[in-house]
Amino acid sequence: MNAYTLHDIRIGHDGRTVLTIPELAIPAGAVTALLGENGAGKSTLLHLLALLTAPAHGRLTLFGEAVTARNRARLRKGVSLLLQTPYLFNRSVAGNVAWGLKAHGMGRAERGERVREALAWTGLEKLAERPAHALSGGEAQRLALARLLALRPRVVLLDEPTAHVDAASRARIEAILENWVREHQATVLLATHDAPLAERLGARPLRVADGTTLSGP
Amino acid sequence: MKHPFPPRAARFAAPLLAITLLLTAISPAGAAERLRMSTTTSTENSGLLGVLLPPFEQANGVKVDVIAVGTGKALKLGENGDVDVVFVHARGAEEKFVADGFGIDRRDVMHNDFVLVGPAADPAGIAKAARAVDALARIQHAGAPFVSRGDDSGTHQKERALWTTARIKPAGQWYLEAGQGMGAVLTIANEKGAYALTDRGTFIAYRDKVGLKVLFAGDPVLFNPYGIIAVNPARHPHVNHALAEKLMDFITGPEGQRIIAGYRPGGEALFFPDALAPDALAPITLVPNGPRPAGVGSTR
Amino acid sequence: MGIVWTSLWIAATATALAALIGVPAGVLVALARFRGRGAVLLGLNTLMALPTVVVGLFVYGLISRQGPLGEWGLLFTPAGIVLGECILALPIIANLTVTAVTALDPRLLATCRTLGGGPARVGLAVVLEGRHGVLAALVAGFGRVVAEVGVAMMLGGNIRWYTRTMTTAIALETSKGEFVLGLALGLALLGVAFAVNAALFTLRGRTP
Structure with missing residues (x-):
């Protein structure tokens, strides 16, 4: 089964086309790595797949359902994107994780459980009551990851998760991702120019270059 | 959504609402x-x-x-x-x-009554006038500055009636329409060394603040x-x-x-x-x- | 002391009401993309320059016994001033909210949406994340209405013990030639503005 199918997609920005995808399918329950240089269009593609932007042209389906302006907000609840550099809410670490859970309509008791669990996955339990803005770069990225994983999305989209952190943090983040991929049968899309990481996660590579996707290894 | 109005929102909006209600309650409206x-x-x-x-x-x-x-x-x-x-x-x-x-x-x-006030030197010599309309004619003749209320107030209406009786159409550099209250007009007249028609009450209140003098009074037509x-x-x-x-x-x-x-x-x-x-x-x-x-x- | 209190509560109520409408409106205009948005922004900017006497005249026409809302008997009551001042503060609060929201990190919106936030929750998050800017908008709105005289005079009527505010009292004392008393009241007004700002400043310093 495919998580996404894309057909004759064009994404425009300020009147010019920045990404063209004639035909593409992304399998469900597997890790796919988007490989390519900076500026090749990886982030643009991830924003499209996160249903944050609408294509100028073409057809996009998510788990077999065509994405339209009408159902975009609902379908978006099953998908979550980790930005290259995270935006953290001006509140506590636990509060950041709880935000998305509240948005998903989860009750207080269950929410507390999920927050603890997500912070445990990412090794942030001890920092739960810290203001998010007091975190280091690596901790911030882990918090963003905890916030996303707490939602247990069907599709996880990761935009260069380790590009802006130091070596020690990179190792921790990779370990978190590896564990998570092993334990959950989620669909993961990872944009990176770090081929070894893609390999460790057992990803099927997909190349993006010059604003078009080139399928296959 | 299970919480259409999440606690966060409540915490933010509650003070605003509380202030509004409190202030409305304390306001002295509708007592007597x-x-x-x-x-x-x-x-x-x-x-x-x-x-x-x-x-x-x-x-x-x-x-x-x-x-x-x-x-x-x-x-x-x-x-x-x-x-x-x-x-x-x-x-x-x-x-x-x-x-x-x-x-x-x-x-x-x-x-009460209206009086004509002006600088003590009285350049138009209105103190020597026999009637109020004579006094106004002297001001116009001398081209001495005169500050009018110009605001359709009772005083202004009185002033216009006097000009009409005197058959003078007040206009020119000397005639200043202030468009303000009596106090402001007296202040302006004081600054400009001008004449003005005022009710006696306001003038008494202002007497100590301005250097103007009552130069003409007593004509029954100034009865107010x-x-x-x-x-x-x-x-x-x-x-x-x-x-x-x-x-x-x-x-x-x-x-x-x-x-x-x-x-x-x-x-x-x-x-x-x-x-x-x-x-x-x-x-x-x-x-x-x-x-x-x-x-x-x-x-x- | 009565007029200080009258001034304060009327201005605060007007600001609070204007905030209840202006902040959500500002967030909406800042975030939504719709036809005529540019015209709305231009209109809001223009309305910031609205002369107080024009607002006074407009609301006077509305709430005078001859006006469409004459039945309510709002003219020459504190509620009448609140209505006028609310209209006065509204474009300022809405506009500065737009500015505050526009200045926020663009990643905030993407983050809220990808975490499953609907429009209302995203709007709320935007206000909370931009709270310093929104607070500044409220302070500016409060400053405008507490210091204005046109609306308070025309709609309140400067009734002693009832609708006399600090500014209409200053206008009255000035018209009576009591310049010293007028200036003293002006200083009192500044003192009140200082106290309100200091309180908000402290509040702002406590919240990160």
């Missing part, structure tokens, strides 16, 4: 029955209402809201039914107000009568007509008239009651202890 009276700024500024109204308010357990504006606007508020009673000094406009059906039961209350008129309840059914009549009875009755006669800030009478026969108020009006307006006090 209120009567609205529009009047002229000069009446309010004289301080008379500060002694005239409280006894009425206490005796009846009501509040009289005084809206002090120019005469033109004071009557306009009555026309629109935005006040219950009008207390002004512009006889012609008052009579028209009643004739047009906006007001009923106009009553004379009191009078005040009238009080109830807004016509047939035209504006929402007005508090009963209370308006009560107030008018009070002001034109012995107690109100005695207060008016006895109001002497700085030892000088500002207003002379007109509503009752002189002997009803004899003890006060016959024993003046300050200088009286020429030509006015002597008619009592």
